[in-house]
Amino acid sequence: MPTSSMPTVEMIHRCSLVAALHDTDVAVARSHELAMQVVILRIELADHRAERVALRAELDASRQLHAEIRASRAYRLASKVWSLRRAVGG
Amino acid sequence: MADRRHLLGILVYNGRSVVRRCLDSAAALVSDRVDVMVFDDCSPIGSPIGCHSRDQDRSWSDEVAAMCADRALGYYRSPRNLGIPRNMSLVMLTALAGGYDCVGLINSDVVLPANLVDVVGRVLDADPSIASVTPWSNNVSLFSMSLGCSHTTMAAQPFVSALSAALWSTNGAAAIDLPTGVGFCMMIPTNAIREIGVMDPIFGRGYCEEVDWCQRARLGGRRNVLATGAFVYHEGAVTTTEAGLIQPGDTTIREHEMIITDRYPDYRQAVDMFFASGDFATMEQRSRAAASSAGVPVGLGAQA
Numbered sequence: 559m560p561t562s563s564m565p566t567v568e569m570i571h572r573c574s575l576v577a578a579l580h581d582t583d584v585a586v587a588r589s590h591e592l593a594m595q596v597v598i599l600r601i602e603l604a605d606h607r608a609e610r611v612a613l614r615a616e617l618d619a620s621r622q623l624h625a626e627i628r629a630s631r632a633y634r635l636a637s638k639v640w641s642l643r644r645a646v647g648g
Numbered sequence: 649m650a651d652r653r654h655l656l657g658i659l660v661y662n663g664r665s666v667v668r669r670c671l672d673s674a675a676a677l678v679s680d681r682v683d684v685m686v687f688d689d690c691s692p693i694g695s696p697i698g699c700h701s702r703d704q705d706r707s708w709s710d711e712v713a714a715m716c717a718d719r720a721l722g723y724y725r726s727p728r729n730l731g732i733p734r735n736m737s738l739v740m741l742t743a744l745a746g747g748y749d750c751v752g753l754i755n756s757d758v759v760l761p762a763n764l765v766d767v768v769g770r771v772l773d774a775d776p777s778i779a780s781v782t783p784w785s786n787n788v789s790l791f792s793m794s795l796g797c798s799h800t801t802m803a804a805q806p807f808v809s810a811l812s813a814a815l816w817s818t819n820g821a822a823a824i825d826l827p828t829g830v831g832f833c834m835m836i837p838t839n840a841i842r843e844i845g846v847m848d849p850i851f852g853r854g855y856c857e858e859v860d861w862c863q864r865a866r867l868g869g870r871r872n873v874l875a876t877g878a879f880v881y882h883e884g885a886v887t888t889t890e891a892g893l894i895q896p897g898d899t900t901i902r903e904h905e906m907i908i909t910d911r912y913p914d915y916r917q918a919v920d921m922f923f924a925s926g927d928f929a930t931m932e933q934r935s936r937a938a939a940s941s942a943g944v945p946v947g948l949g950a951q952a
Contacts, residue, residue: 564683564722565655565746573741574726577734581849588850 649769652749654682654835656765657739658721658756659732660712661689666757666883667712673760673805675719682765683748685722687739688712690729732854736831737846743838751841753858755832757883758785759803761812767878768835770821779840779865780829780858783878784815784935788830790919791874793932796947799883808881811944816877818938823873824931827918831858832882835875844868856904863912876931 627633656674660667674684691708709725716723730738736753743751750772754760761783768781782788786795786802801807844865851857862872908915922928939946 563653563746564685565724565742567724569745570687570724570738570742573745574730574738577737577741577846580846581734584849 649766650749650773652681652769652772653747654750654752654765654768655739655743655746655748656682656684656752656754656760657736657742658684658686658754659689659735659739660686660691660756661729661732662691662708663756664708668715669803669805670754670756670758670760671715671719671721673758673808674754675721676762677760677765678720683722683746684719685724685739685742686712686716687735688723688725689731689735690726731852732831733847733851733857734849736857737849740836740838740841740846744841748838750835750837753831753834753836755882758833759805759808759881760833761879762809763812763816764878764880767812767816767821767875770877771823771873771875772835772837774821774823775871776837777870778823778873779836779844779868779870780862780872781823781835781875782826782829782873783812783833783835783875783880785830785832785880785882787882787884788832788874790923791826791830791928793879793935795936797945801945802881803883807944808879810942811939811946812877812879814939814942814944815879815935817942818935819876819931822876822931824876824928825922826862826872826874827915827922828859828862829872832884833880834858840865840870844870850907851904855901856908859908859915860911863908863915876935 656677658670658674671684671686678684688709691712713723713725715721726735726738739753740751750768752768764783767783771781772778782791784791784793786792795802797807844861846861847857848860851860865872936946
């Protein structure tokens with residue numbers, strides 16, 4: 559038979575219970591940490607989306623300005639001057 | 649040598665083909681300072697893989713319990729399957745609760761030598777900062793001793809004890825620093841467990857948990873060493889294959905390796921540096937030659 563100093567089944571059950579509770583604590587802490595990371599990443603994602611919307615608006619405004627410049631009398635006149643200059647080899 | 653109390657915890661999950669010889673070898677180590685206890689990780693009731701027809705109606709766990717009773721070994725069966733890391737943690741916590749000074753985490757597919765506890769004790773005496781002692785083996789991950797004989801030869805108790813005795817004569821308590829201990833047979837002073845804790849359950853049903861534990865120990869200023877004066881036969885992957893953890897032919901779990909690489913970016917480099925130093929190869933060559941000179945038929949080539 560095992561020696562008298564051998565751990566008893568009751569002792570190991572207690573150790574197992576303590577270990578299970580510890581594992582649960584670890585799992586809960588990690589779940590909490592992951593949930594916090596998800597929250598932080600969602601905030602970052604929302605910021606990036608807002609930034610994208612702002613950049614798109616800026617791009618649209620730039621395109622609008624570009625189109626207006628190309629449509630202006632001054633631009634058309636300058637284009638004609640430039641074409642003539644190229645034609646005469648200047 | 650310090651007068652330590654040892655608890656050798658043998659992790660069992662099925663393994664009908666290997667458990668009996670493991671228990672026989674462990675039973676020979678039982679003394680007033682050494683207790684051996686099987687931690688059966690809720691092996692399935694009924695007929696396990698590969699059992700013979702006459703045993704099919706008998707619970708494997710009942711058989712293991714009976715084998716333990718016959719050999720004066722303790723036996724504990726978890727009410728549900730824990731997986732290897734948590735079963736290891738249970739052994740560690742039991743050793744702490746039982747007031748032991750040193751605990752062995754031992755797979756069931758090993759054969760232990762007669763001098764195991766003495767050699768480990770001498771190694772621990774040499775340096776109190778040691779966190780883990782892994783004995784040498786034919787199958788100890790990257791740190792295996794290459795032997796040119798069959799598993800049948802190597803698994804025989806007389807061979808294991810003779811080779812271990814020859815290594816003790818040559819190497820004594822010499823220990824090589826390892827990048828990590830190996831969980832097939834890892835001896836741990838319980839004061840290290842108080843400091844470092846138990847295995848991380850993130851490794852689920854197993855693989856790499858001992859690497860993680862040993863890196864935590866290393867970062868805490870402790871050493872993981874190979875005891876070159878002891879030899880333990882290890883068949884390899886029996887428990888993990890039985891549990892369906894890895895498929896035959898596989899050696900690890902990729903996700904667990906990724907956790908290790910993420911947590912310890914310098915670990916792989918430490919392994920490379922270990923082999924680049926050449927110390928291990930020199931020690932292995934010297935040890936094999938010494939064993940051969942002592943009449944142990946270790947062969948000279950790769951394992952048959």
